[in-house]
Amino acid sequence: MxxxxxxxxxxxxxxxxxxxxxxxxxxxxKRRMEIIVVGTGLAGASAAASLGELGYNxxxxxxxxxxxxxxxxxxxxxxxxxxxYQNDGDSVYRLFYDTIKGGDxxxxxxxxxxxxxxxxxxxxxxVAQGVPFAREYSGLLSNRSFGGTQVQRTFYAAGxxxxxxxxxxxxxxxxxxxxxxxxxxxxxxxxxIVNIDGKCRxxxxxxxxxxxxxxxxxxxxxxxxGGYGNVFYLSTNAMGCNVTAIWKAHKQGAYFGNPCFTQIHxxxxxxxxxxxxxxxxxxxxxxxxxxxxxxxxxxxxxxANEIPExxxxxxxxRRYPAFGNLVPRDVASRAAKERCDAGYGVGTSKQAVYxxxxxxxxxxxxxxxxxxxxxxxxAEEIRHHGIEVxxxxxxxxxxxxxxxTGENPYQVPMRIYPAVHYTMxxxxxxxxxxxxxxxxxxxxxxxxxxxxxxxxxxxxxxxxLADGYFVIPYTIGNYLADEIRNAIVSTTHEAFNESEKKVSxxxxxxMNIKGSQSVESFHKRLGKIxxxxxxxxxxxxxLQEAITEIKGLKEEFWxxxxxxxxxNELNPELDKAQRVADFIELxxxxxxxxxxxNESAGGHFREEYQTPDGEALRQDDQYMYVAAWEYKSDxxxxxxxxxxxxxxxxxxQRSYK
Amino acid sequence: MPPTPKGEFGSSTYFxxxxxxxxxxxxxxxDRGMEHYTMNLTLKVWRQKNAQSKGxxxxxxxxxxxSEMSFLEMFDVLNERLIHEGKxxxxxxxxxxxxxxxTCSMYINGRPHGPWHATxxxxxxxxxxxxxxxxxxxxxxxxxxxVIKDLIVDRGAFDRIIQAGGFIxxxxxxxxxxxxxxxxxxxxxKAFAAAACIGCGACVAACKNSSALLFVAAKVAHLSLLPQxxxxxxxRVLAMIEQMDKEGFGSCSFxxxxxxxxxxxxxxxxxxxxKREYMFAGxxxxx
Numbered sequence: 001m002x003x004x005x006x007x008x009x010x011x012x013x014x015x016x017x018x019x020x021x022x023x024x025x026x027x028x029x030k031r032r033m034e035i036i037v038v039g040t041g042l043a044g045a046s047a048a049a050s051l052g053e054l055g056y057n058x059x060x061x062x063x064x065x066x067x068x069x070x071x072x073x074x075x076x077x078x079x080x081x082x083x084x085y086q087n088d089g090d091s092v093y094r095l096f097y098d099t100i101k102g103g104d105x106x107x108x109x110x111x112x113x114x115x116x117x118x119x120x121x122x123x124x125x126x127v128a129q130g131v132p133f134a135r136e137y138s139g140l141l142s143n144r145s146f147g148g149t150q151v152q153r154t155f156y157a158a159g160x161x162x163x164x165x166x167x168x169x170x171x172x173x174x175x176x177x178x179x180x181x182x183x184x185x186x187x188x189x190x191x192x193i194v195n196i197d198g199k200c201r202x203x204x205x206x207x208x209x210x211x212x213x214x215x216x217x218x219x220x221x222x223x224x225x226g227g228y229g230n231v232f233y234l235s236t237n238a239m240g241c242n243v244t245a246i247w248k249a250h251k252q253g254a255y256f257g258n259p260c261f262t263q264i265h266x267x268x269x270x271x272x273x274x275x276x277x278x279x280x281x282x283x284x285x286x287x288x289x290x291x292x293x294x295x296x297x298x299x300x301x302x303x304a305n306e307i308p309e310x311x312x313x314x315x316x317x318r319r320y321p322a323f324g325n326l327v328p329r330d331v332a333s334r335a336a337k338e339r340c341d342a343g344y345g346v347g348t349s350k351q352a353v354y355x356x357x358x359x360x361x362x363x364x365x366x367x368x369x370x371x372x373x374x375x376x377x378x379a380e381e382i383r384h385h386g387i388e389v390x391x392x393x394x395x396x397x398x399x400x401x402x403x404x405t406g407e408n409p410y411q412v413p414m415r416i417y418p419a420v421h422y423t424m425x426x427x428x429x430x431x432x433x434x435x436x437x438x439x440x441x442x443x444x445x446x447x448x449x450x451x452x453x454x455x456x457x458x459x460x461x462x463x464x465l466a467d468g469y470f471v472i473p474y475t476i477g478n479y480l481a482d483e484i485r486n487a488i489v490s491t492t493h494e495a496f497n498e499s500e501k502k503v504s505x506x507x508x509x510x511m512n513i514k515g516s517q518s519v520e521s522f523h524k525r526l527g528k529i530x531x532x533x534x535x536x537x538x539x540x541x542x543l544q545e546a547i548t549e550i551k552g553l554k555e556e557f558w559x560x561x562x563x564x565x566x567x568n569e570l571n572p573e574l575d576k577a578q579r580v581a582d583f584i585e586l587x588x589x590x591x592x593x594x595x596x597x598n599e600s601a602g603g604h605f606r607e608e609y610q611t612p613d614g615e616a617l618r619q620d621d622q623y624m625y626v627a628a629w630e631y632k633s634d635x636x637x638x639x640x641x642x643x644x645x646x647x648x649x650x651x652x653q654r655s656y657k
Numbered sequence: 658m659p660p661t662p663k664g665e666f667g668s669s670t671y672f673x674x675x676x677x678x679x680x681x682x683x684x685x686x687x688d689r690g691m692e693h694y695t696m697n698l699t700l701k702v703w704r705q706k707n708a709q710s711k712g713x714x715x716x717x718x719x720x721x722x723x724s725e726m727s728f729l730e731m732f733d734v735l736n737e738r739l740i741h742e743g744k745x746x747x748x749x750x751x752x753x754x755x756x757x758x759x760t761c762s763m764y765i766n767g768r769p770h771g772p773w774h775a776t777x778x779x780x781x782x783x784x785x786x787x788x789x790x791x792x793x794x795x796x797x798x799x800x801x802x803x804v805i806k807d808l809i810v811d812r813g814a815f816d817r818i819i820q821a822g823g824f825i826x827x828x829x830x831x832x833x834x835x836x837x838x839x840x841x842x843x844x845x846x847k848a849f850a851a852a853a854c855i856g857c858g859a860c861v862a863a864c865k866n867s868s869a870l871l872f873v874a875a876k877v878a879h880l881s882l883l884p885q886x887x888x889x890x891x892x893r894v895l896a897m898i899e900q901m902d903k904e905g906f907g908s909c910s911f912x913x914x915x916x917x918x919x920x921x922x923x924x925x926x927x928x929x930x931x932k933r934e935y936m937f938a939g940x941x942x943x944x
Contacts, residue, residue, distance in 0.1 A: 050829040066856065073753065126835075277733055470829070570809065572748055
């Protein structure tokens with residue numbers, strides 16, 4: 001059994017007690033410590049900035065051309081915090097409870113409670129940095145609702161909340177760069193970690209412009225490299241998002257936690273053809289006002305606007321009256337799949353459902369006409385004023401939809417379908433966010449810790465910033481306090497030589513294959529296997545087939561991939577080849593984990609385990625644990641378990657009815 | 658012969674006229690609405706091995722391009738073909754492909770990010786073009802943005818401008834409650850509109866002087882409109898402008914080309930605000 005190092009004491013005092021008792025590093029010693037941060041999204045930028053402010057010497061790395069481009073920037077809807085500014089019954093406990101329940105009772109109580117506690121500080125910090133959150137006319141902060149909750153606790157900046165939060169963290173990071181506390185390395189990709197005597201002591205990176213390998217040494221390494229949704233090829237992730245950094249750490253001993261917990265987001269723009277390179281999310285905030293429906297008749301070919309109200313099936317409102325269109329993501333996605341599989345899908349592919357704003361436009365229009373004292377407004381006037389309101393709230397999302405599909409969503413309902421969006425799984429970490437490799441920390445989406453089997457909307461931004469601003473500055477000191485006597489390891493140490501040689505050999509091997517198939521074509525094939533056999537619904541037979549197919553794909557990749565260009569130059573195909581090689585290995589582990597978990601929980605839906613009405617059926621007596629996989633050798637992993645203890649919440653079947 | 662576009666080169670009038678001349682539509686619907694079609698195109702693309710070598714245009718014929726593809730997906734198709742032919746694919750910057758990360762940066766038919774209004778290259782779709790079109794694709798051209806390879810340029814200068822002062826100096830943990838200081842909604846909204854800048858550099862690429870003033874102005878406006886940004890207001894604007902000059906960006910002669918091509922519709926009123934801030938900071942400086 002793994003030890004999560006959750007502090008003793010009552011749940012709501014654990015974090016306070018921890019902070020009161022953890023070891024500290026004095027300012028003079030901080031100046032002598034070197035910390036490496038990989039990734040500059042919300043978790044990485046906030047961690048690097050905060051550690052720099054404390055006086056540590058930080059080196060920060062990102063593969064993009066600037067730290068501001070990290071994929072946190074694309075988060076749309078918002079960030080949760082238990083501020084209870086709306087006086088609608090919110091509290092730290094309720095945010096904690098919603099997150100535990102939303103995660104289908106597969107996350108740690110201690111971590112989640114800490115997350116809910118620091119959520120309030122995040123909002124304060126961001127406002128102080130100049131993040132322009134939406135405000136009311138009073139000048140106070142505005143809130144909206146997200147899935148899986150019945151209160152309004154989501155703070156937002158139009159549909160660009162992630163962008164605004166990341167720019168806040170990026171500016172804090174650049175401020176530390178100007179002060180010399182952080183040294184920034186853009187267009188650098190981490191390709192291995194260096195462990196010496198059981199402790200993580202450095203990294204090997206590739207300068208993506210020159211193609212040269214470089215070595216960096218530190219007292220601790222913090223990985224904030226995001227999720228691995230691109231293992232499915234098509235996802236809402238950016239093209240560059242990859243698993244490589246955490247996969248290399250995994251192969252050097254770090255356990256991988258719950259890899260099969262992947263989130264499929266219900267509202268994305270459907271696939272149009274084989275050329276598709278990525279999928280675009282339409283924010284969950286759209287489910288605040290939009291209504292989701294399909295025709296009541298199978299294979300109905302009429303246009304949406306020609307189908308009368310009484311012939312529409314608002315299936316989420318029908319099945320889940322208490323939460324309606326705001327059920328959690330896993331539930332909404334499965335319900336959409338169920339309707340499409342049963343032949344009620346819409347659009348040319350029939351793999352889509354409608355997200356309709358006609359009701360919202362009419363409701364807001366009437367309110368506006370009332371405010372403007374228009375007597376007996378015409379339908380046209382109501383529509384006009386309604387569209388104005390919807391534009392202000394969701395304008396950028398509607399514009400994006402129009403650009404991609406060529407349809408005007410103010411006129412016709414949007415067509416949406418679920419797509420891979422987030423990965424709850426990631427490297428296993430303890431309460432201090434340290435992996436089982438000493439000195440190796442993992443923050444944000446890259447770790448497995450807070451969301452259990454399903455993440456609630458607007459909680460990813462919360463977790464990334466909580467980890468970076470408010471958790472790591474304390475927990476890393478508790479480790480570094482014992483490292484003050486240890487000088488930094490020289491990068492000429494034998495371990496660095498070996499590690500660099502290994503990375504270099506692998507690159508040479510890839511370049512020398514000189515096969516006939518492109519990297520992209522392998523990635524597409526992997527994605528197809530994963531989506532069909534390990535996507536929204538999984539079963540034992542499909543997973544076994546997937547494992548065999550992925551093994552075959554791996555063999556074929558290493559025999560027949562074609563990478564053009566040279567090693568020592570900017571070579572995007574080589575960058576991609578290394579990432580896809582890692583995705584293939586990860587794909588196998590995801591399927592192994594999904595096959596091992598004989599239950600349905602959150603985003604992991606095993607067809608063999610469902611209630612008579614099609615809801616996920618957990619097996620608490622057997623699977624109330626975190627599956628932490630240790631890499632042994634090619635195709636071989638050993639399972640370690642961390643038992644999940646619920647002291648505060650009683651696990652029950654999740655009900656949103 | 659088509660008429661010469663009116664207005665000064667690089668101005669918004671010029672671009673409007675230019676767009677008419679090339680029959681470019683600003684609507685995402687193009688002039689064909691929902692109709693799907695395929696097209697054959699001629700691409701003239703800037704190829705340059707690295708920063709040191711000399712570049713040149715290469716011509717490529719691409720066939721059977723669907724109107725539903727994005728512009729970058731069309732490049733994906735071409736690159737796959739080049740790989741199969743044993744040639745080196747075209748290097749270009751891209752990441753989120755949903756118009757928010759600011760990575761993509763192609764100068765298409767003489768306009769940053771191509772013909773559609775308020776659209777990044779990754780969100781430009783092939784509906785904007787017709788069968789038989791010739792499309793010219795270049796990297797951003799500015800002294801401060803040196804070419805790294807093909808269509809990829811180095812925009813590190815933008816990071817250094819932010820380092821000079823594009824932040825509010827508040828350490829983690831020292832913030833007051835988020836609602837302690839109410840902010841007038843109008844100012845909060847204006848600050849947000851300025852903060853929506855994605856740092857792509859289209860403004861610099863469109864400017865005949867390669868000025869980065871719209872980028873700098875957006876940041877100065879974002880932070881000076883908020884009470885939290887007030888204490889560093891004067892030093893910020895002076896330091897950022899100084900850094901902008903040091904990086905080799907040109908001066909602003911207010912042709913408004915930057916605003917015309919900005920994918921996030923950052924308004925040039927921010928430049929007016931910056932000039933006011935700059936003058937005030939200079940006049941009021943105690944040093």
